[in-house]
Amino acid sequence: MNSPSLLGGIEAGGTKFVCAIGKPPDQIYAVERFPTTSPDETLGRVIDFFRSQPQVPESIGIATFGPADLHLDSDTYGYITTTPKQGWSYTDLVGPIRQHLNMPVAFDTDVNGAAMGEYLWGAGHGCKNLLYLTVGTGFGGGALVNGHPIHGLVHPEMGHLLLPRADGDDFEGNCPFHGACLEGMASGAAIKARWGISAESLPADHVGWSYEAHYLAHALMNFILILSPQRIIMGGGVMEQRHLFPSIRSRVQSLLNGYVRADEILHGIDHYIVPPSLGSEAGVLGAMALAMTL
Ligand code: ZN
Numbered sequence: 706m707n708s709p710s711l712l713g714g715i716e717a718g719g720t721k722f723v724c725a726i727g728k729p730p731d732q733i734y735a736v737e738r739f740p741t742t743s744p745d746e747t748l749g750r751v752i753d754f755f756r757s758q759p760q761v762p763e764s765i766g767i768a769t770f771g772p773a774d775l776h777l778d779s780d781t782y783g784y785i786t787t788t789p790k791q792g793w794s795y796t797d798l799v800g801p802i803r804q805h806l807n808m809p810v811a812f813d814t815d816v817n818g819a820a821m822g823e824y825l826w827g828a829g830h831g832c833k834n835l836l837y838l839t840v841g842t843g844f845g846g847g848a849l850v851n852g853h854p855i856h857g858l859v860h861p862e863m864g865h866l867l868l869p870r871a872d873g874d875d876f877e878g879n880c881p882f883h884g885a886c887l888e889g890m891a892s893g894a895a896i897k898a899r900w901g902i903s904a905e906s907l908p909a910d911h912v913g914w915s916y917e918a919h920y921l922a923h924a925l926m927n928f929i930l931i932l933s934p935q936r937i938i939m940g941g942g943v944m945e946q947r948h949l950f951p952s953i954r955s956r957v958q959s960l961l962n963g964y965v966r967a968d969e970i971l972h973g974i975d976h977y978i979v980p981p982s983l984g985s986e987a988g989v990l991g992a993m994a995l996a997m998t999l
Pocket residue numbers: 864865880881882883884886887888889
């Protein structure tokens with residue numbers, strides 16, 4: 706997975722799509738972003754982008770919002786499935802791209818793509834067992850085991866863990882399925898619903914951040930015990946509040962209470978729970994990283 710192939714990437718997001726072509730991570734020849742409108746119009750712009758390039762990539766990776774069907778033998782492989790996003794339920798992403806551009810297409814979730822990108826070129830470099838979490842409007846998680854993204858029955862939905870409540874927190878939670886699950890208590894949307902202001906406006910000394918660290922640290926403890934990741938990368942808008950990192954790290958150590966005997970956790974946790982490093986093009990680089998798996 707080290708050859709500098711010419712690759713295409715499509716970051717398929719609920720609000721915007723990003724397309725890129727190049728030899729990642731350093732040689733990106735063209736990038737285009739546009740808002741997510743109807744499936745036909747949006748996929749048309751994706752196809753136009755690649756057709757207008759002077760070179761043809763060897764393969765294309767799609768990193769999509771979900772839920773998505775990742776099963777190669779399924780009739781709806783390559784589809785976004787039950788999304789509440791208007792007009793996008795059961796939309797075929799892979800089919801039109803493959804048909805119009807006639808090249809191999811890799812398809813995975815945006816968080817699995819991000820995990821692959823950070824593993825190959827970023828903050829998770831060399832960690833074959835890696836966990837990537839994003840705490841933004843929602844909460845998402847992608848994980849690599851032995852260098853491959855986990856799929857499974859559908860794909861992991863790490864945002865909906867049930868966790869013990871923080872002392873004094875009486876917020877009912879805003880997940881439409883579970884109320885007070887992790888996403889319902891600790892996503893950017895939950896912060897806004899609970900306090901009436903966005904995470905970026907919440908002062909650093911606000912009690913809300915101690916609740917936030919509580920839920921995220923409990924989630925991390927569970928992820929560490931189940932997946933045993935070699936590193937955990939935490940990105941997304943909420944994690945831009947960098948004061949959360951030391952608070953989460955020390956809580957994770959306290960919760961584990963010395964049980965997991967790994968130097969990375971006991972003595973090196975500052976390098977174990979870290980922010981991403983691929984920056985503003987991380988999403989589309991993740992898609993290109995998926996293309997490298999073909
Ligand atoms: Zn939920």
